[in-house]
Amino acid sequence: MAAESKLPRYRIEGDRTCIDIRLRNAQQLFDGRDPAPFRERDLDEDAVDYVRSAAEEIPISKPLKLVLIFEEPATYPLSAVEIETAIRAQFEHERDQVTRRLRQQRQFGHAALAVGLSVLVALLTLAEMTRQLPAGHAREILREGLVITGWVAMWRPIEVLLYDWWPLAQTRKQLARILVAQIEVRGRAGGLSQPDPSAERAPGRI
Secondary structure, three states: OOOOOOOOOOOEEOOEEEEEEEEOOHHHHEOOOOOOOHHHOOEOHHHHHHHHHHHHHOOOOOOEEEEEEEOOOOOOOOOHHHHHHHHHHHHHHHHHHHHHHHHHHHHHHHHHHHHHHHHHHHHHHHHHHHHHOOOOHHHHHHHHHHHHHHHHOOHHHHHHHHHHHHHHHHHHHHHHHHHOOEEEEEEOOOOOOOOOHHHHOOOEEO
8 A cells, every 4th residue: 555645635633733544444454464353463564654654744743643534344343442452552562663673772882882992992902012013114004004993993883872773763752652642533444434524635545
């Protein structure tokens, strides 16, 4: 599935910016490759990506509201509560995965820092020992090479600890924001026709 609508596409209801998602039925929301019952399935990857991308486009200061609009009843009717529970469970799982990656990255960064410092100290020590060699270009080249290699060994730990964590932290912040969003189901999620208050503006379709 792929999102069809482009900006501008976000309505405002109260103080919340709406991410409208129009689907044929509730079954389309779930990953058809997952053999688990609908209430236990993962959400469709495109649906998850669409919500995440939309949340990234909306300023972080704006609270969100997810509005799911179903055009026809599902073969296996699902209640609005069951759909909301599935959505929150999916994004909670996504957030937990990102949190675990952040933790693993910090652990790797600390380990890499320990290795890098050890290499740096060893190579700087060897660089100082080259002073015992006969003076000449060869000694200076060797000494400078050891010093440069030692500092290069520190490049990766510094990159991990100072910069690599930032995109993951931003992703976790967006997922936490989605988790506290209001969720509303409209249309025929459980086989009962409901009015579609968003008909005045075409929502995103996945």
